[in-house]
Amino acid sequence: MYRLFKTSHRRCAIAAALALLAWLAALPAAAGELPRARSVPGGVAVVELGPALVAPRASVDGVPVLVSGRPGGWVAVVGIPLEAAAGALYLDVRGEDAPPRRLEVAVAPVRYAEQRLRVAPGKVDLSPEDLARHERERLRSAEVISTWSAREPATLRMLQPVPGRRSGSFGLRRVFNEQPRKPHSGMDIAAPTGTPVVAAAAGRVIDTGDYFFNGNTVWLDHGSGLLSMYCHLSAIDVRPGEEVAAGARIGAVGATGRVTGPHLHWSVMLNRTMVDPALFLADAGRAR
Incomplete structure (x- = not known):
């Protein structure tokens, strides 16, 4: 009798698990809006990972990748380096109850435009002092770029x-x-000095400072390796550690650093690589 009860209980548990998986598979894949996919150097690949009770972990060359979605279907949102060659990159995926797997992500070729500029010689051929400063700032930037917080962007x-x-x-x-x-590695937007600059999305301020090339700069962490950077500011209105809402003022347009006129340089980063910010813009998502 006990054996029959145990067998029946196991069958019920299996049936319940199968029913749960079928229900999960019917749920929408993404919890929030995704960027526009463009699988080219400097673009974003959106890779389906399938359903799972717990979000799988994904990485490229050991660097964590943002995973978004719900138990009904997860996706990896992969930043493709500008210097990547056309062909493929490989996404390593690990789940709680599944063996590790490697997915191939196709990368198509792309050709970007070229622009020639004249700037003050001191901004191109650096003095020993400026070169030493740039090297210090490069190391500091590398620390900022490696930021990873567990929260998923809304x-x-x-x-x-x-x-x-x-x-x-x-x-x-x-x-x-x-x-x-x-x-x-970003988008330049021309605007008069003093024009308010707002946070492109909700996040936490992880760095501010005056950099040789970028001028007055603000970095925001939006979660799971998604970062944004705002450069050449005439004013910085936030401090490291501060939480800001989407659309909140963080500074003002300026001409600090290496520039030919007032503008905002805006960069977006995924898995430690700069990607095209235009892929993240909502249809009506322009600051007022």
């Missing part, structure tokens, strides 16, 4: 931080005084 759609014309697009390859530099 949404992966963002506001444009300042109204204005886009004066420099992501991926643009710039040549300063005939010297090639790395591709542009």
Whole structure:
């Protein structure tokens, strides 16, 4: 009798588990709005991971990747480095009750524009003092970039931080005084000095400071490796550790650092790589 009861109980448990998985699979995949997928260097890949009771963990080359969704279906939101070659990158996935797996993510080729600029020689050919300062700031930036907080962003759609014309697009390859530099890793928005700059999404201030190239800068952590950076500010209105809401003022447009005129340089980062901010903009998500 006990054996029959035990067998029947096990069958009921299995049936209940199967029913639960079927119900979970019917739920929507994403808890918040996702960025527009564009699987190219500097773009974002959205990779379906399937249903699971607990969110799986994902990484690329050992760097954690943002995972969003619900038990009915999880997705990995992967930032693709600008310097990545066309072909593929590999996403490692680990779940609580599933064996590790490796997923191939196709990366298509892309061609970005080129722009030639003339700037003061001291902003291109650095003096020993400026070079030493830049090296200190590079190490500090590396620490900021490695920030990872466990919280999931409420949404992966963002506001444009300042109204204005886009004066420099992501991926643009710039040549300063005939010297090639790395591709542009953000979006430039032209606006008069003093124009308010707002947080593109809710987050925590993780760094502020005056940098040689970026001028007055604010970094926000939105959770799970999603960061945003605001540069060349004339004023910084927040402090590290402060929580800010989407649309809250964090500073003002300026011309600090290496610039040719007042504008905001806005960058978005996923899994420690800069990606195209335009992929995160909501249809009507421009700052007023």
